[in-house]
Amino acid sequence: MTPETVIDILREALWMIVLLCSVIIMPGLVIGLVVSTFQAATQINEQTLSFLPRLLITLIVIIVMGPWMLTKLLDHAHRLISSIPFLIG
Template identity: 65%
Template structure:
């Protein structure tokens, strides 16, 4: 295996991680921004008001996108395992 191949595999793995994390975190980030704006406008400083909706959003996103996320991970793993003979030999 050449360094170029190793770097390419590493790059693909990091890109997959960024994609998976972004899909899960971005909706929670947007909900948190909306709630923080609401809290700033109404001067309500309740911690659970911002935590619970973000938690629920994250859980709902994982439930909805879970099969797609798992499929992407499985495709990458399958591609990696199938390419082992070419990488070693």
């Protein structure tokens, strides 16, 4: 196995991690920004007001996007496992 192959496999794995994590984190970031703007406008300084909406949107995103994320992860694992004979030889 050449160093270029190892780097290519690592690059694909890191891209998969970034893709799957961003699907979960981005909606929470947007909701956090909206709630923070609301808190700044109304001068309400309550910690649970910002935590609960982010938690709920994260759970909803995981429920809705979970099958897609699992499919992407399994496709990547299948490609990696099926390419083992070509990587060794």
